[in-house]
Amino acid sequence: MSPRRRRTEEFTSYYGRPILKEPTWEALDIAGYIFAGGLAGASSILAAGAQHTGRPRLERAAKLTAITAISASVAALVHDLGRPERFLNMLRVAKPTSPMSVGSWILSVYGPLAGASAAADVLGIFPRAGKAAGIGAGIAGSAVATYTAVLVSDTAVPTWHDAHAVMPFVFAGSAAASAGGIGAALSPLAEAGPARRMAIGGAAVETAMSFAMERSGRLSAETFHQGRAGTLLRxxxxxxxxxxxxxxxxxxxxxxxxxxxxxxxxxGSALLRFGIFEAGRASTLDPKYVVVPQRERLAARQEEPAKADTMG
Structure with missing residues (x-):
């Protein structure tokens, strides 16, 4: 049995109470918001590529997927906030240091572009403006697909915070996989080649990066393998x-x-987001995921002067 394992099994906190408050978010709201946003952003990237290469049916399928998904994502976010005006209040200021503030502005830029692009394609009006909006949605979509990784990592939730270095790659691969998968399902074979390649490439990145995240060696990473989170991720x-x-x-x-x-x-992409959400929730319930790493960092800092004296 490793020293870390022995310490964590013996660890208890005052009265056995959690140190962190369990997130009160509903899984369907937050995990759904994250999944749908990723699907929307990556679908706009796929639509821009289809628009450029002359694949009209793939273009339309991707644009309609994007506007549907971003609408669902915003609806889930507003439902979690409780009142629509709370989302609008976040636009009163712009704080570059706040992932939530930056994300709100990204959504506000992306949503109208995705909507205008889809409307122009379906209604056959303002084709030049529609194509320009499609390009803009593709550019903004790259941020929509990944900013939520920064949003969840910039919290005190141990599992999410500890995975901050790899989470954006997990979310990017997952977004590409879902958008490519939906595009491949909705498009004719003759036009669906880019969607199939996007699905396969995204799935490869998602799988590789999620393996790296789950086997990072961090104590909190064990929540990826346990309980509901472990079942969802498998x-x-x-x-x-x-x-x-x-x-x-x-x-x-x-x-x-x-x-x-x-x-x-x-x-699979959707279940990944729900699995990550459940792993984060589980990591707030056991004090060891907060205190054991703190003690290890303190011990490491205390060892540094001793090493310096020995070398001197």
Whole structure:
């Protein structure tokens, strides 16, 4: 048994009470907001590429996915805030040091661009303005797809905070996988090539980075393997990898395989976000995830002068 394991098993806090308050957010609101935002942002990137390469049906599918997903994302955020005016109040100031403030402004820029791009495509009006909006939505979409990683990492929740270095890559891969999966499911085979490649590439990045996150060696990373979070994340990997393999092997020749594989990848991406949410929630319930790392950092600082004296 390792020293760390022995310390954590023996650790207790005053009265066995949590040190951190458990997040009061609803999983459907926050994890749903994060997933739908990632899907929307990456779909706008896919739509901009389809627009540039002359794939009109893929372009329309991606644009409609983007506006639908960002609407769902904003609705989930507003529901969590309780009243719509609370979201508007966040736009009264711009704080570059606040991920929530920056994210609110990103959503405010991205939403109208995605909406204008989709409306122009569906209604056949203002084609030049619609294409310009599509490019703008693609650019802003890259921020929408990843800023939530900074948002959740910039908290006191141990599991999320400890994963701050890799979380943006996990979210970026997950967003690309979901957007590519939905695009592959909704588009004809002849136009769906970029969506299939996006789904496969995103699934590869998502899987590799989530493995790195879950096996970081941090004490709080063990919450990724336990309870509801562990179940959700294992199921996420099975769907993501299985769907990506299916698309790679048969997605080019079979619309059914492309659709089923794409939806599986998108479902895996959604479960990943819910699994990460549950892991973070679990890490606030056990005091060891806060106090043990604090004691280890204190011990390391106390050892530094002793090492310096020895070397001197």
């Amino acid at each position: 199921l996420s990997k099975a769907l993501t990898v299985g769907g990506a393999v299916g698309i790679a092997l048969g997605g080019r020749s079979s619309r059914a395989v492309s659709a089923v594989g794409g939806l599986a990848v998108a479902a």
